[in-house]
Every structure is written in structure tokens, then in C-alpha cells.
């Protein structure tokens with residue numbers, strides 16, 4: 056499964072007229088990073104159209120990069136002359152390829168529900184040369200089997216901008232989008248013993264979490280418990296926590312020596 060993510064704009068672009076802290080480019084860049092991490096934890100190959108927020112390939116070229124990818128998503132927030140407009144719009148392929156509209160609808164409704172805005176819907180927009188939007192025209196010309204442009208509500212709506220500026224909300228949004236994609240494509244998170252937080256790799260956050268579970272300052276989910284309980288006796292003991300710590304530190308040592 057190969058996914059290409061596209062944060063809609065570069066630099067400091069589309070400042071919200073109702074919330075000076077909000078720039079569409081910056082918030083969608085953050086969402087892209089979180090969504091990439093979530094999708095990577097499902098074992099997908101996930102690339103982005105820019106490696107730096109200040110790079111600015113043309114919209115068409117960004118869509119064209121979707122060649123060879125199974126899914127392309129361009130991330131945006133919308134603008135309206137009415138500050139009340141708050142729905143979620145997802146632009147889908149004009150030819151409804153591979154049932155894309157139905158999949159888009161699931162995403163749109165899920166995002167609208169989570170954000171607490173009025174509703175989510177799918178749209179298509181035909182231009183003279185196929186897709187109206189350059190980024191989607193590029194993806195179509197790249198023969199990408201599934202592509203979307205997601206408008207995460209409106210940055211002309213103050214509630215939506217405040218919601219999207221909250222880092223925890225954004226993390227939940229990324230999780231939801233990744234889960235819906237994973238459900239659609241039958242992706243499952245690989246089980247790695249000691250990868251307590253389930254991000255697909257062993258890192259210091261895992262032993263910190265294991266330590267908190269062992270000392271009772273954190274209540275694990277069922278999955279976290281399963282990944283933390285190294286010897287599988289149904290509880291997290293000092294041994295589990297220390298094995299994870301040693302594995303993490305050990306792997307870091309090996310990495311340092313290689314560098």
C-alpha cells in the first residue's frame with residue numbers, strides 16, 4: 056500500500072480572517088506529519104509531495120507525483136464569505152473510479168462528526184481538461200486509482216480554526232483518517248513486542264510508557280498492555296519494563312555505532 060500525502064500550500068499561506076494564528080499551510084502541514092506517522096504505523100509506505108514546508112511545486116506537478124501510488128490525498132481547509140459555513144467537503148474523482156465517492160463519503164462524515172461541524176459531503180468538479188482542480192488533474196493524469204482533496208471545514212469559521220489549532224484534536228483527526236483508510240484497505244498494525252505505543256517501532260517513548268504502566272501512573276489500553284507484556288503473563292512486571300528499556304537502549308547503541 057503506497058500513499059502520497061499533499062499538504063495543500065507552502066510557507067505561510069491563507070491566514071484565517073477570523074483567527075490570525077491560523078494559516079492553512081501550517082495547520083495542514085502539521086496534519087500531514089501526524090497522518091503520515093499514523094499510516095506508517097499501519098505498515099503503509101507513505102510519502103509527501105514536499106519534504107519542507109517552503110518547497111512549492113505546482114499543484115499539477117504535486118498531483119502528477121501520485122504515479123505508482125494507491126492513494127493520493129491533498130489536505131486543505133476551505134474559505135467562504137459566510138463565517139458560519141463549517142461543513143467538510145471532499146472532492147472526489149469525477150469518474151467515481153473504484154467506488155471513490157462512497158469511500159470519500161465515509162471520510163467526510165467521519166471528519167465532520169469528529170470536528171463537530173454541521174455535516175460532511177463529497178463533491179466533484181469538472182474542468183475543461185478533466186478535473187477542475189490542478190492537483191486532482193495531476194493525480195488523474197498519473198492514473199492514481201484513488202485520490203481526494205479534503206477540505207477540513209472552513210478557516211473562515213472561527214470554531215473550526217480553534218478546533219484545528221488544538222494539537223490533540225489534530226492528532227485525533229489524523230488517527231481517524233488513518234483508521235478509515237486502514238479499514239478500507241484492510242491494513243493492520245504490525246505487532247511488535249515492546250512497541251508499547253504501537254507506532255510501529257521501538258523508541259524511548261515505549262519504555263517511558265512501560266515504566267508508567269508498571270508504576271501505575273498510566274492505565275494502558277488492551278493493545279498497549281499486549282505489546283508491553285513481553286512474557287505474556289497478562290501483567291506488566293519490572294522485567295517487562297526493563298526488557299523494553301534494554302531493547303530500546305541497545306538498539307540506539309547499535310544505531311550510534313553504525314553512524
Ligand SMILES: [Zn+2]
Nearest residue numbers: 063079131132
Ligand atoms: Zn487550500
